[in-house]
Amino acid sequence: MAEDKELRYDPAAIEPKWQARWATDPKLYAAEPVSCGKPKYYVLEMLPYPSGQLHMGHVRNYAIGDALARHMWMRGYNVLHPMGWDAFGLPAENAALKNNTPPREWTLSNIAAMKRQMERLGLGYDWATELTTCLPDYYRWNQWFFLRMYEKGLAYRKKSKVNWCPECATVLANEQVVDGCCWRHEGTLVEQRDLVQWFFRITAYAQELLDGLDKLDGWPEKVRTMQRNWIGRSEGTEVDFFLDEEGDEETEAREQGIETREQGTDRQRIRVFTTRVDTIFGATSVQLAPEHALVASFTATSPELKAQVDELIEQQKKAREAGDLGAIEKHGVPTGRFAINPYNGRRVPIWVANYILADYGTGAIMSVPAHDERDFEFATKYGLPIAQVIQPEAPVLGVVLPFVSEDGVLVNSGEYDGLSCTEAQEQLQEIAERGAFGAGKVTFRLKDWGVSRQRYWGTPIPMIHCERDGLVQVPDNQLPVVLPAQIEITQQGGSPLGRVPEFVHTTCPRCGGPARRETDTMDTFVDSSWYFYRYTDARNANAPFDPKIAQYWFPIDQYIGGVEHAILHLIYSRFWTMVMRDLGLIVNDEPVRRLFAQGMVIKDGAKMSKSKGNVVSPDDMVARHGADAARMYSLFAAPPDRDLDWQEDGVAGVSRFLSRVWRLTVKYAPVARAGRGQQPTRQTGAPSGTSLRLLRKLHQTIAKITLDFEGRWHFNTCVAAIMELVNDIQAADAQLAAGEVGAPVVRELLRSLVLLLAPFAPYLAAELWEELGEAQGEYRSVLRAPWPVSDPELAKEDELEIPVQINGKLVTVVRVAADAGPKAIEAAALADGKVQSRTAGRTVVKVIVVPGKLVSLVVK
RNA sequence: GCGAGAGUGGCGGAAUUGGCAGACGCACCAGACUUAGGAUCUGGCGGGGUAACCCAUGAGGGUUCGAGUCCCUCCUUUCGCACCA
Structure with a gap:
């Protein structure tokens, strides 16, 4: 048994050895200069938040990216494969509160720990470009970009209703509110508060963000659809109803065509937004959002109405906070006022209803019960009239209302009767424009990105409030505005920076007088919106990056990450890219050519999470089975785009397989070494049937795996194919032992096997490469050895x-x-x-x- | 309610263009080697049947020489969206 030591696969011995060796060779995973002449390949995995512990989702993400990067290196590409840390954010402050550790210290030590885990996993990153977003040499460029956006009017301040998470004690962007709760605190209802906040004008790019999706054919359709829904473009018409302030006689007179006063003067208007202006002759009421400006003027004179409206506001608020706005029971109150339909002069009542949103469209609608389900429900409940103005093209008896289809023709619509819905929409819009009481209008659901955070651990917003000059930019040469290190983290509300006098008190760059710094910090999604550009030129002290270098590397060829970032991070990144392009820094319109959304890691039927108690620690896995087995299992257990069911026994199975590879290779390495320098074709040494059979299997395997790397990415079947190959070689053990297979053939088999394994199990591959005597000259590292090429002649069955x-x-x-x-x-x-x-x-x-x-x- | 994905052995999964369903792995069973086995090797492993064969990819229908794959209806499930006017 003693001699078996050589024959035992022992990752605990192999892996540290190679880790140490790779650590002394920083060039190994480094990108080459732009001028190297090789085709470039930029493969990127989403940068992690440094929580202190990698989880299996990370391992899976990085195993996919690393396999691809290694494959591309072996294919002769100049590969950029960087890693960094999304290092600002609330957990650092919470940790400070809990353990009395400064956020910076806590974050940096977490980073060190996670970096160690990554190195243990054998991931091939270019650490020379490592980014840490919480360090001033990174976040100063956030500030620089903020100023450029401020100059272009893309960063601005406004008072608005914002989402406030009581747990985070800060505001949240719309994108960070999930089902009415904070994205970080499931179950914590987000409140609405009125605050002055900084915003980025992402809506200025709404149309381009939408149009660009059509061209992103390397993105999962699912992500594109989610972004389309989020942007929520809708095309319609804004129409002004006139507030009827006249007496009944006047109205009657006008309806008979008698002008009682000059047209268009100062009459108060109620602007509504509709996508179905063709149904406007069927409008039987106007509905206002409870917080519509006009409602306040109505309630000012009627405490009774005010009480009712307040009730509606309360209902809406509750529903919004509960996240089921869609399930709100419709309630409304009549205001006793009336509005005039500008097309036919008809007088309709004005109501206030809890299902109308103040922040979408104009906060007011025309209610057409006959052709809108919501209006129908409301009208039925309150006994409002229902007037049909559209009927199906082929008139059927007894049309069921509401009839919401646009396949129909107008009726009861005066001179427009008989027009199709689309024709009517065009004509009616034109009339409105001519009469100056309306116009075509495109509305987006997308709102501007609220970036202010009343937190400490983030990028300070580089603005100064001067008593004399008002808002003043921090000049570029005074960047970065550095976060003060000495700060007491408390749980009080308000910006923590506001409690640091040395930070707050400054002088105005314009007049030199006393001034106060802005104390809000930026949303951490700012950091991740452009970090991948910084990787291309990470140590540039004069600019965020060199445009020429960025132009070489962009767009990213392959971005890999969880689908949970489909909206937040990926829409902000696209916006930021468009802004940078318009600043003349880059030439690409989109940051990412191909996006891969990996599946989640599941165990016992649920997503791995601390609260479920089903977390598997990568360190444990590495200690028990080795990094190669842990990584390979995460690729083998499921195709990468599907959820992965973690089964401990499965890892053991992969580990057994690697042992088999080990024993087989070590056993026949002497033969392989003897076979160096000869070509194992059909002609050399008249290979026996076994030789041919094995070579054929080998070349079929190479072809299959090469093809998969080119797009399908079913690494689970790649691993299975390698297993089949090993099974076949092993089944021929007797023939191999008897020397029936020539040494050159044995060499090609084992050498290629190791090359095929290299992207998935780099430690084992490196060790066996050496064992086979292949680690010489140009191919000293298996990483730099060329990817094997399948010979179609050899692969063919006869x-x-x-x-x-x-x-x-x-x-x-x-x-x-x-x-x-x-x-x-x-x-x-x-x-x-x-x-x-x-x-x-x-x-x-x-x-x-x-x-x-x-x-x-x-x-x- | 709308949209997208998924549904195949005991389990994870394979079948790339409509062409031998269940590759590969796990679990399990039997055997070999062994003082021992949670090591290794060999064989078996969808269901029914002694067998020839028959049945089987969520259910039902259809197209086709041929369907896990295409079409229709329905069921289950995951994800996203959901009074957005």
Whole structure:
């Protein structure tokens, strides 16, 4: 048993050895200069938040990216494969509160720990470009960009209703509110507060963000759809109803065509937004959002109405906070006022309703019960009239209302009767524009990005409030505005920076007088919106990056991460790219050519999480089975885009497989070494049937895996294919031991096996590469050895098994030469015993031969 | 309610263009080697049947010589969106 030590696969011995060796070679995973002449490949995994511990989702993400990066290196590409830390954010402040550790210290030590974990996993990153977003040499560029955006009017301040998470004690962007709760604090209801906040004008790019999605064909359709929904473009018309302040006689007179006063003067208007202006003759009321400006003027004179409206506001607020705005029970109150439909002068009542949102469209709608389900429900409940103005093109008796289809023609709409809905929309819009009481209008659901945070651990917003000059930019040469290190983290509300006098008190760059610094910090999504550009030129002290270098590397060829960032991070990143392009820093319109959304890691039917108590620690896995096995299992257990069910026994299975590879390679390494320098073709040394069979399997395996790397990415089947190859070689153990397979063939088999394994199990591959005596000269590292090329001649079978069907049922299988023509295959099939006995006495009506695939007989 | 994905052995999954369903792995069973086995190797492993064969990819229908794959209806499930006017 003692001599078996050599034959035992011991990752605990191999992996640290290579880790140490790789650490002394910083060039190993470094990108080459722009001028290297090789095609570039930028592969990127989403940068982690430094929580202190990698989880299995990270391991899976990085295993995918690392396999791809290694493959591309072996294919001769200049690969950029960087890593960094999304290091600002609330957990650092919470930790400070809990353990009395400064956020910076806590964050940096977490980073060190996670970096160690990554190195232990053998991930091939270019650490020379490592980014840490909480350090001033990174976040100063956040400030620099903020100023550029401020100058272009893309960063601005406004007072608005904002989402406030009581747990975070800060505001949240719309994107960070999930089902009415904070994205970080499931179950914590977000409140609405009125605050002055900084915003980025992402809506200025709403249309381009939408249009660009069509061109992102390397993105999952799912992500594109989610972004489309989020942007929520809707095309319609804004129409002004006039507030009726006239007496009844006047109205009556006007309806008879008698002008009682000058047209268009100062009459108060209520602007509504509709996507169905063609139904406007069916409007039987106007509905205002409870917080519509006009409502306040109505309630000012009527305490009774005010009480009712307050009730509606309360209902809406509750529903909003509960996240089920859609389920709110419709309530409304009549205001006693009336509005005039500008198209027909009809007078309709004005109501206030809790299902109308103040922050979408104009906060007011025209209610057309006959052709809108919501209006129908409301009108039915309150007994408002329902007037049909659209009917199906082929009129059917008893149309069921509400009829919401746009396939119809107008009725009861005066001179517009008979027009199709689309024609009517065009004409009515034109009339409105001519009469100056409306216009075509595109509305987006997307809101500007609120970036102010009343927190400490983030990028300080580089603005100064001067008593004399008002808002003043921090000049570029005074950047970065550095976060003060000495700060007491408390749980009080308000910006923590406001409690640091040395930070707050400054002088105005313009007048030199006393001034106060802005004390809000930026949303951490700012950091991740452009970090991948910084990687290309990470140590540039004069600019965020060199445009020429960025132009070389961008767009990112492959971005890999969880689908949970489909909206937040990925829409901000696209916005930021467009802004940088318009600043002249880059030429690409989009940051990412291909996006890969990996599945989640599941255990016992639930997502791995601390609260579920089903977390598997990567360190444990590495300690027990080695990094190679842990990584390879995460690729083997499921295709990368699907959820992965973590099974401990499965890791052991992969580990067993790696042991098998180890024993096999070590056993025949002496033979392989003897075979160096000779070409193992069919001609050399007249390979036996076994040699040919194994070479064929090898070249089929190479072809399969190469193809998968080119797009399908089913690494689970790649690993399975390598397993098959190893099984086949092992099954020929007797022949190998007897020397029936020539040394050059043995060498090619083992050498290629190790190369195929290298992207998935780099430690084992490196060790065996050396064992095989291949670590010499140019190919000292398996990482720099060229990816094997499949020889189609060798991969080809010379005999095939062709299934034979009779009337669609499988009957038998016949062996024919691989190049047999249809005639020969048919003859072979008909000659088969089973076929003969089944066709005896019957007529073969039809024979279908698919060469290389099958024979199908139709028999009567 | 709308949209997208998924549904295949005991389990994870394979079948790339409509062409031998269940590759590969786990678990399990039997055997070999062994003082021992949670090591290793060999064989078996969808269901029914002694067998020839028959049945089987969520359910039902259809197209086709041939369907896990395409079409229709329905069920289950995951995710996203959801009074957005």
